[in-house]
Amino acid sequence: SAKSSHLPSEPEEPEYDPVTSNLPELPGYVQYLLVGGGTASQTCAEEILKNDPGAKILIITEEEYRPYRRPPLSKYLWNSDDKNLINNLKYAFGPDEYPIFYKSASSYSPPSLITIDPPTPVLSLSTGHRVKEIDSENKYVTLANGWEIFFDKCLLATGGKPGSLKLFSDDVIKPFVSTYRSAKDFLTLVEGVREKDVLLVGGGFLGSELAVSLAQKKSRGQCGRVLQVYPEAGNMGLVFPKDLSRWATEKVKQEGVEVYPGNYVESVYKYRGRIHAVTSEGDELVVDKVVLAVGILPCTELAESGNFEVDTKYGGYKVNQEMQIRSDIWAAGDVACFYDPLLGNRRVEHHDHATVSGKIAGENMSRSGARVSYDHQSMFWCDIGKDIAFEAIGLCDSSLPVVSFWRTNGYAKPEISKTDSYGKGLVFYLKEGIISGIICMNLKNRISAGRDILSERYTDEDFEEVVRKMKLFED
Numbered sequence: 001s002a003k004s005s006h007l008p009s010e011p012e013e014p015e016y017d018p019v020t021s022n023l024p025e026l027p028g029y030v031q032y033l034l035v036g037g038g039t040a041s042q043t044c045a046e047e048i049l050k051n052d053p054g055a056k057i058l059i060i061t062e063e064e065y066r067p068y069r070r071p072p073l074s075k076y077l078w079n080s081d082d083k084n085l086i087n088n089l090k091y092a093f094g095p096d097e098y099p100i101f102y103k104s105a106s107s108y109s110p111p112s113l114i115t116i117d118p119p120t121p122v123l124s125l126s127t128g129h130r131v132k133e134i135d136s137e138n139k140y141v142t143l144a145n146g147w148e149i150f151f152d153k154c155l156l157a158t159g160g161k162p163g164s165l166k167l168f169s170d171d172v173i174k175p176f177v178s179t180y181r182s183a184k185d186f187l188t189l190v191e192g193v194r195e196k197d198v199l200l201v202g203g204g205f206l207g208s209e210l211a212v213s214l215a216q217k218k219s220r221g222q223c224g225r226v227l228q229v230y231p232e233a234g235n236m237g238l239v240f241p242k243d244l245s246r247w248a249t250e251k252v253k254q255e256g257v258e259v260y261p262g263n264y265v266e267s268v269y270k271y272r273g274r275i276h277a278v279t280s281e282g283d284e285l286v287v288d289k290v291v292l293a294v295g296i297l298p299c300t301e302l303a304e305s306g307n308f309e310v311d312t313k314y315g316g317y318k319v320n321q322e323m324q325i326r327s328d329i330w331a332a333g334d335v336a337c338f339y340d341p342l343l344g345n346r347r348v349e350h351h352d353h354a355t356v357s358g359k360i361a362g363e364n365m366s367r368s369g370a371r372v373s374y375d376h377q378s379m380f381w382c383d384i385g386k387d388i389a390f391e392a393i394g395l396c397d398s399s400l401p402v403v404s405f406w407r408t409n410g411y412a413k414p415e416i417s418k419t420d421s422y423g424k425g426l427v428f429y430l431k432e433g434i435i436s437g438i439i440c441m442n443l444k445n446r447i448s449a450g451r452d453i454l455s456e457r458y459t460d461e462d463f464e465e466v467v468r469k470m471k472l473f474e475d
């Protein structure tokens with residue numbers, strides 16, 4: 001299936017657990033300090049270990065878990081109701097079980113081992129700690145508890161935090177409302193949905209994936225009604241062109257989600273223990289829980305103390321092409337605003353970008369003389385229920401002009417945007433007449449061809465060749 005290429009391969013063997021064991025005292029100095037315990041920090045650490053055999057690395061994260069992948073949190077983790085899998089943050093594909101974690105707990109050392117002599121490499125992890133400030137001149141950070149840690153080199157990979165809506169912040173309403181980003185959020189939500197009606201606010205990646213996952217749980221009798229409200233005309237309306245978004249919305253409905261497109265929540269109140277959300281169209285949605293999926297805000301709290309520039313248009317720390325903010329300080333993943341020579345300034349909130357940008361930062365941090373630029377054109381994928389699985393590359397923004405080609409039943413030649421059958425197809429996004437983004441809908445293994453098409457700057461006059469190169473009608 002389209003999903004299998006994203007499966008991890010690491011087996012799980014827990015021994016030393018830095019989360020549950022008593023944390024040894026934090027060091028006051030470390031060679032490599034990686035702030036944030038997500039994908040970008042993990043791949044950065046792995047790259048450093050490759051290049052610097054005596055590396056002493058400390059990953060410091062606010063979360064209580066060691067680094068893990070987020071994509072399963074809105075998809076695969078919901079496929080099973082098996083408590084054993086759920087509580088261990090594992091998911092099943094066929095006969096196999098996979099953990100969301102990158103590495104076993106025993107792959108990380110206690111921070112006290114940072115002081116061990118070279119050449120022994122140490123990858124250590126400290127959870128439950130927030131870095132509050134950075135002194136980029138004297139090269140140390142200050143944690144929320146006041147502890148200071150000096151560093152030689154530092155990565156900021158703090159990702160983003162979910163946005164919230166003021167309307168839902170009232171003290172009476174708040175206990176019924178949550179955001180969703182972490183493993184902890186999954187465990188909390190999955191515990192609380194049985195026989196509960198849930199309203200998802202937001203029609204983007206998270207809102208759409210999670211709505212369908214909850215609806216599938218409902219079909220197994222493990223969740224109440226699932227409602228979804230968002231301002232766009234259809235699901236994924238910020239990404240998909242109108243007609244495709246309308247089709248996707250029908251699919252989301254067929255999965256059992258009650259969808260309210262073109263709607264804002266205008267007022268909220270609590271009555272007899274339930275939440276009433278009144279929409280701009282006048283619908284009154286009555287639920288037990290509200291989950292906000294209204295985008296993220298990049299975590300750039302260290303900008304002020306560090307004197308770092310935050311991009312005014314895209315948010316995020318401005319980095320150069322080597323993912324560097326300034327001497328000895330880098331940023332990667334969701335929190336980095338970088339210059340893509342092909343597509344201009346960008347900030348990308350997807351897994352592959354976090355993986356590769358973290359690795360590039362790690363290489364520049366640890367390989368002597370390295371000045372590697374981040375020129376990987378990252379991809380992303382998205383699964384919304386059983387009929388929508390796509391992979392994509394570049395700028396996929398519904399405000400750009402779009403041309404799409406669909407493999408309709410019985411058709412052997414491309415037909416531009418005139419079909420109701422959206423099963424398998426290609427969506428091309430044009431920026432100033434140049435193909436700058438491609439969605440491969442229900443088509444696998446097309447990303448590397450798509451990457452070539454973007455880099456060769458094909459135009460809207462080349463579609464015949466482009467569609468052939470993308471093998472629309474094969475497999």
Ligand code: FAD
Pocket residue numbers: 035036037038039040041060061062063069070071072073074129130131132157158159160180181182206299301332333334335348349350351352354379380381382383
């Ligand atoms: P994050 O993963 O956000 O990690 C940042 C870490 O830093 C967090 O642990 C945070 O607690 C910590 N932190 C923040 N501030 C501080 C601080 N001051 N001190 C200490 N620690 C701090 N992308 C895809 O391409 N495909 C998918 O299918 C997909 N599915 C997703 C599903 C979900 C539910 C979510 C939430 C995201 C999904 N994404 C997907 C996006 C992808 O997961 C992100 O782009 C990726 O996680 C970004 O990695 P990161 O390392 O930059 O940041």
Ligand code: NAD
Pocket residue numbers: 025027028029146147148149150151152
């Ligand atoms: P430490 O002495 O191991 O390291 C911190 C020192 O490292 C800093 O003074 C800094 O000048 C130095 N340093 C900076 N860059 C360096 C480099 N490239 N190579 C080597 N050293 C470098 O750790 P510490 O935490 O200062 O520990 C000293 C004592 O103070 C310990 O007993 C500790 O428990 C205690 N303490 C520390 C803190 C803190 O915030 N770090 C707070 C309270 C108590």
Ligand code: NAD
Pocket residue numbers: 074165201202203204205206207208209230231232238264265292293294295296349350351380381382383
């Ligand atoms: P998103 O940007 O994809 O969608 C945001 C949604 O919230 C949109 O529908 C938007 O209209 C709505 N919204 C924004 N402000 C609003 C407001 N004031 N009132 C009402 N609605 C409002 O973000 P998301 O869906 O929340 O996803 C969160 C993060 O997780 C993103 O970084 C996303 O890329 C990532 N994610 C990615 C994938 C994937 O790549 N497959 C899957 C899940 C999550």
